[in-house]
Amino acid sequence: MQQTSNDPLHGKTLKVIVETLVDFYGFDTLAELIPVNCFTNNPSIKSTLTFLRKTDWARKKVEELYVRTLPKLEG
Incomplete structure (x- = not known):
């Protein structure tokens, strides 16, 4: 039995x-x-990735926005 993650960021x-x-x-x-x-x-994209990889608080905000946006992407 394979276990799946409930984390929407898993594998992204x-x-x-x-x-x-x-x-x-x-x-x-x-x-x-x-x-x-x-x-x-x-x-x-490149400058954004560079900034987010160095700035944890900004990366967290982007990840939170992504999670909130997922239902809009799927629906």
């Missing part, structure tokens, strides 16, 4: 999370929802 890389959020919201809306420079000043 930060890159997949960021790309999903950018595809769904766009950088402009992300900057409104989470006001950090990586979303407002010359945003890119």
Whole structure:
């Protein structure tokens, strides 16, 4: 019997999370929802990933937004 994780982030890389959020919201809306420079000043996936990997509090906010967004993506 295989056990599955109830964690919606299980198996998701930060890159997949960021790309999903950018595809769904766009950088402009992300900057409104989470006001950090990586979303407002010359945003890119690469610069966002670099920032989030160094900044735990911002990564946590992005992960929380992803979890809240999942029902919208599935529905």
